[in-house]
Amino acid sequence: MSALLRFAAHTVGTLEVPDEVSLIYTISGCPLRCPGCHSAELRDASQGEPLDPETLAATLRRYRGLATCVCFLGGEWQPDGLVALLREARRHGFATCLYSGRNSVDDRIAAELDYLKLGPWVAALGGLDQPTTNQRFLDLRDGRDLTHRFRRPTDAAALRPAA
Template sequence: MTTGAVHSWDLATAVDGPGTRFVVFTAGCPLRCLYCHNPETRFERYGRRVTVEEVVAEIAKYRRFIEVAGGGVTISGGEPLLQPAFTAELLHAVKEMGLHTALDTSGFLGARASDELLADTDLVLLDIKSWDPATYRHVTGGEVGPTLEFARRLSDLGTPMWIRFVLVPGLTDDPANVEGIAAFVATLKSVERVDVLPFHKMGAPKYEAIGLPFRLADTPTPDVELVERVRGRFLAHGLPA
């Protein structure tokens, strides 16, 4: 049975997919997003080694509740595709339980997702952090190209997607950046919704706890007017934002 590094798991609300979800937070991520609200999940050392069998046994305790609530299981992180064998086996086991599956990912490691893994994935929560390559690099330390390529692959496969975009004033809110993402997402065939997620600072204490600087401590949260303006750009492209 495959083992993986897991930070935690918990029951969550519908923000992580349809209905009440059992969310598995994997440990380890290749990106260093400035606004990450779970910075401890960047590092495998903050996780613990578990087998797929152990996780499935925990999910089974809540199976009936999840079924009645119309929910399922979401694998999040960290970045689940940093551990593709563990993630693939867990998704397959959950599908065999008859539960809805969701993969929460940046898409940066999308090339590691096999066709078999995606066949066991009912929904991909895809975080497109920026359209402008320089902004993406500044925000994450990575490149945007792999995420866009993964999005096109999911579209071609017909895999349902929820697109997520974190709105950070002075960082990701440039109109050209927003328009670029909206225009790109409008070309994808399997997008079910777009979530514009306002930047928040709820994860700030975690940075202090693990000895990391929170570089956006002085960045304001977006006001309602800005959030609605950005949502309006997605709506203008016919997207369900």
């Protein structure tokens, strides 16, 4: 299989990785088929723009000083291509993150990551912001589980007067 990944979109966001401004790439071709997938239209790995280290580097130069992290939504199904992109991001001084629908990733990929979200989408359990979620968000630099950072305040907490 080709190591060339394709992306359907890239955006900048602050919600995907705590305390980071992330340049977020949505990678085409997720093979997992979670029921109720929010991105079913992206299953075709041939759609979107090619993304190689040179293409990424050109974008990173534009976002230097604006973004602090590069976050890939998928791409672990092509480990060689993803590792090359993660190394390029680090080479430019960006932190790295992967959102994976799997429960573990290849060690070669994990070695290039600062942050990792694990777990498939299960509608009955909800995403990272739900206390019932099966998903986990990890800081691989120190092994901390940061999933709690995505929780919304409960209604009761939101109504409680500030001390």
